[in-house]
Amino acid sequence: MENFFNIFIKSIFIDNMVFAYFLGMCSYLAVSKTVKTSAGLGIAVVFVMIITVPVDYLINEYLLSPGALSWINPEWAGIDLSFLSFIMFIAVIASMVQLVEMIVEKFSPALYSSLGIFLPLIAVNCAILGGSLFMQEREYQNIGEATAFGLGSGIGWLIAIVAIAAIREKITYSNIPAPLRGLGITFIITGLMGIAFMSFLGITL
Amino acid sequence: MTTESKKKEPLFSAKNKKLFSLPLFGNNPITVQVLGICSALAITVKLENAVVMAISVTAVIAVGNLIISLLRNTIPSRIRIIVQLVVIAALVIMVDQVLKAFVYDVSKQLSVFVGLIITNCIIMGRFEAFAMANKPWPSLLDGIGNGLGYGIILVIIAFFRELLGFGTIWGYKIIPESFYDFGYKDNGFMILPPMALITVGVIIWIQRSKNKDLIEKN
Amino acid sequence: MQHSNSYIFRYSAIMVIIVAAMLAATAELLKPKQLDNIRIEKMQFILSSAGIRVEKKDVIPTYNKFITKELGVDLSGNIVSIFQNGKQEQGTIRPFEISLKEELDKISKGAGDVVLPLYICNNDGKTIFIVPVYGKGLWGPLWGNMAFADDMNTVVGATFDHKAETPGLGSEIATTVFQAQFANKQIFDPSGEFVSVSVVKGGVKNSSTPEAHGVDAISGGTITSNAVSKMLHDCLINYVPYFKKDQ
Numbered sequence: 209m210e211n212f213f214n215i216f217i218k219s220i221f222i223d224n225m226v227f228a229y230f231l232g233m234c235s236y237l238a239v240s241k242t243v244k245t246s247a248g249l250g251i252a253v254v255f256v257m258i259i260t261v262p263v264d265y266l267i268n269e270y271l272l273s274p275g276a277l278s279w280i281n282p283e284w285a286g287i288d289l290s291f292l293s294f295i296m297f298i299a300v301i302a303s304m305v306q307l308v309e310m311i312v313e314k315f316s317p318a319l320y321s322s323l324g325i326f327l328p329l330i331a332v333n334c335a336i337l338g339g340s341l342f343m344q345e346r347e348y349q350n351i352g353e354a355t356a357f358g359l360g361s362g363i364g365w366l367i368a369i370v371a372i373a374a375i376r377e378k379i380t381y382s383n384i385p386a387p388l389r390g391l392g393i394t395f396i397i398t399g400l401m402g403i404a405f406m407s408f409l410g411i412t413l
Numbered sequence: 414m415t416t417e418s419k420k421k422e423p424l425f426s427a428k429n430k431k432l433f434s435l436p437l438f439g440n441n442p443i444t445v446q447v448l449g450i451c452s453a454l455a456i457t458v459k460l461e462n463a464v465v466m467a468i469s470v471t472a473v474i475a476v477g478n479l480i481i482s483l484l485r486n487t488i489p490s491r492i493r494i495i496v497q498l499v500v501i502a503a504l505v506i507m508v509d510q511v512l513k514a515f516v517y518d519v520s521k522q523l524s525v526f527v528g529l530i531i532t533n534c535i536i537m538g539r540f541e542a543f544a545m546a547n548k549p550w551p552s553l554l555d556g557i558g559n560g561l562g563y564g565i566i567l568v569i570i571a572f573f574r575e576l577l578g579f580g581t582i583w584g585y586k587i588i589p590e591s592f593y594d595f596g597y598k599d600n601g602f603m604i605l606p607p608m609a610l611i612t613v614g615v616i617i618w619i620q621r622s623k624n625k626d627l628i629e630k631n
Numbered sequence: 632m633q634h635s636n637s638y639i640f641r642y643s644a645i646m647v648i649i650v651a652a653m654l655a656a657t658a659e660l661l662k663p664k665q666l667d668n669i670r671i672e673k674m675q676f677i678l679s680s681a682g683i684r685v686e687k688k689d690v691i692p693t694y695n696k697f698i699t700k701e702l703g704v705d706l707s708g709n710i711v712s713i714f715q716n717g718k719q720e721q722g723t724i725r726p727f728e729i730s731l732k733e734e735l736d737k738i739s740k741g742a743g744d745v746v747l748p749l750y751i752c753n754n755d756g757k758t759i760f761i762v763p764v765y766g767k768g769l770w771g772p773l774w775g776n777m778a779f780a781d782d783m784n785t786v787v788g789a790t791f792d793h794k795a796e797t798p799g800l801g802s803e804i805a806t807t808v809f810q811a812q813f814a815n816k817q818i819f820d821p822s823g824e825f826v827s828v829s830v831v832k833g834g835v836k837n838s839s840t841p842e843a844h845g846v847d848a849i850s851g852g853t854i855t856s857n858a859v860s861k862m863l864h865d866c867l868i869n870y871v872p873y874f875k876k877d878q
Contacts, residue, residue, distance in 0.1 A: 228606050233450040234534045291510060291658040294528045295502040295650075302498060331494075334532040341525035346771055346795070387621035388614075395614030402607030409800070489634040489642055496646065503650045507657050514661040517668035 219360030232335030250366030261358025436562035463571030467564025478556030578603035680776035708872030766862025801855030
């Protein structure tokens with residue numbers, strides 16, 4: 209249990225998708241003009257990540273990694289399909305996004321109307337694929353850890369985009385040098401936020 | 414050159430040249446179109462990594478553009494996105510395998526970021542916006558141009574980060590030892606992630622103060 | 632353009648087959664080269680703990696020249712596998728190919744058939760025993776090699792690497808400055824009791840740890856430092872029966 213909590217906290221604050229790995233920057237920059245829309249996108253990311261990371265974990269564990277097929281037939285223990293992981297992960301993500309979109313549309317039209325436009329964007333959000341790839345790279349021990357990591361990374365991304373959106377709403381009223389307006393200042397602010405987040409490095413887990 | 418190209422426009426017509434050179438400076442994918450930053454910044458700590466990454470992305474985008482352009486009339490529009498994703502993913506897997514086999518050290522440092530080329534929005538963006546509607550040759554040029562435009566920013570960022578962070582360029586010591594004797598120190602801060610963002614911010618600032626058209630109004 | 636459903640199906644089926652065939656071919660074609668890279672890196676890492684630093688391209692001949700013997704030892708200190716002069720002389724698995732991680736997993740599960748790798752290096756007539764170590768750091772795995780002189784007590788050299796320790800803090804364990812501290816440390820106390828080498832926070836001089844069994848920790852990298860201590864203790868203790876037998 210303690211371990212799950214550690215992974216969860218770490219993936220929110222220390223290994224923050226945006227500040228430590230720059231993942232999901234495209235939508236982070238494009239959609240962070242107002243708090244409302246960015247919160248919508250952020251929630252959609254959390255939603256998709258908590259599904260895709262565990263699913264990709266199972267796929268990696270029982271289909272792709274070296275010797276993973278031995279549960280079907282012990283003779284297949286030598287098969288290593290890990291070279292297929294990118295294509296499998298992206299396929300899972302794309303189909304999960306589609307599935308989530310259909311489910312949300314069916315059962316909660318209100319949620320769909322606020323999240324709907326973001327869902328297709330998410331399939332190519334690097335934070336989602338990054339989550340699965342990091343999960344594979346870091347060799348999490350069980351599905352619980354993978355889920356904790358997926359949830360934490362999603363929430364970390366949500367915090368980042370809501371925070372930058374709030375700042376951007378405020379700085380519209382500031383007198384920024386013209387060439388720096390918009391994109392430039394957003395980058396620099398994100399950098400400064402990243403520095404602030406680095407102070408979490410010292411916490412003992 | 415060939416009879417074929419005589420009949421049509423020449424291979425390096427002004428229009429084609431523009432396809433190639435525009436993304437490099439004028440319409441740069443990173444600083445102007447704001448695409449593909451996701452995987453760009455984390456690997457710019459060292460110049461070598463940035464160059465390998467730039468070459469990989471250029472290869473994927475150029476070959477991908479070519480393939481999509483060749484197939485553009487056969488791709489069913491309903492599964493268009495999936496076909497594009499499969500092409501990208503397949504190319505990226507090949508790049509990853511090649512890197513692992515020939516530049517193992519670099520591929521270890523790039524780790525997951527090679528895989529993240531798949532979600533690099535530049536590539537999907539170029540497939541949708543250009544390759545689906547254009548002939549193979551311009552698509553190839555457009556792909557190379559965008560790949561290099563992306564690469565050049567990576568290289569610029571990596572140049573400064575490596576120089577100031579480690580005092581080296583491409584692993585060779587550039588800052589003379591005598592500087593260190595006078596109390597100069599490598600700035601470890603440059604190696605940390607936030608400085609990549611700030612460096613990009615500064616590059617955008619410089620580019621926009623030279624090119625006033627790009628300034629955002631708000 | 633509108634296409635019929637059957638066209639879409641045929642299209643995707645053909646696409647999947649072509650892509651799968653191409654990827655499988657690339658993977659198969661490049662696999663030997665990739666495995667070589669991993670082996671070369673492992674060899675280079677083993678050599679560097681014994682103080683032999685070589686370029687990537689010279690690793691294999693150097694390894695074959697210096698590492699005269701690879702042993703597999705079990706938990707009671709018996710030799711169960713020998714690989715020498717390019718051939719397997721005893722046992723079935725080449726010690727170099729043993730995954731230390733899997734063997735350590737077996738130990739923690741209490742399984743019996745554990746075989747631990749150990750490399751014997753002959754450098755200018757001096758025999759050096761190299762023991763791989765593997766453990767868990769703050770954020771991911773740590774691994775390394777410890778080289779011992781022929782008294783199987785005094786450390787000659789050490790190398791460590793890590794997957795994801797904090798840059799600038801925990802990751803300093805991969806630097807030569809940190810690793811050089813290990814030279815001439817001892818893992819047994821004068822009475823022959825196993826004590827390992829610990830990484831001591833705040834410096835060995837200010838602590839109760841005897842100088843011979845401690846190195847200075849990295850400031851700010853406490854958890855990684857403790858992880859290194861634990862890794863060394865937990866891995867080396869498995870070799871104690873062998874060391875005792877052969878000392």
